Amino acid sequence: MGAFSRPDGARHPHHPSSYEITDPDEAAEVRAVRELGRARAAAAGEVLFLCTCGDDDGTRHATPESNRLLDPLSPDGIPARHRVRWVAAAPDALREYAGALAAGAEEAAAPRGVPLSVVFGWLGAVRQEPRDAARxxxxxxxxxxxxxxxxAELAWAVRESDRAGLEGAVRFFAGEEFTTRHPKRRRVPDTARDLLLRHARSHRPADLAVLERRLLRAPEDRIRRS
Known part of the structure; x- marks a missing residue:
């Protein structure tokens, strides 16, 4: 699906520019509102055989029904359903935070007392619909x-992480949020560094070179190895 434009310009701050609908029932709903829009356009005298738009976002022949179904801000729409599904799959301790963002908050207060290993696991968990409107x-x-x-807190959390957590940790440490930190803030103790490199080598080889360059050894590790 493509981006959805509202006449008032309002938008959901976390709605992607494109997403996929794979559920057969949802796909059938989209086809139904598109057909309804085309039927109403034809009844109004529009020459539809000249239309080559494809109607990817369902708005070429918009109706109240298609708007309600496809508008990211519609509480009954498909994008909202995808966000609700994502919130329901979040770890218990993070569900309120997830719900605030899904409801449309640009920022949300970070939950207190949640181990970072849980957050790593949340990032690394396999999603059944990875390209949906909550992606x-x-x-x-x-x-x-x-x-x-x-x-230092992130490195300790790596040591406490399971496989899903290590997946999320590798994604984080190989990503811009970490690699753009000042070199002094990229020093990671050997234990965490070895865990990250081992997981990347086995499961995310495309990230291995970045990790090897960006994960700097902590000073105490360099002294111990000298």
């Missing part, structure tokens, strides 16, 4: 929490 939220929400944490 931008699924990246932004955990990354914002991780980006605000000190490197």
């Amino acid at each position: 931008l939220l699924a990246e932004r929400a955990p990354l914002r929490l991780l980006a605000a944490a000190a490197t």
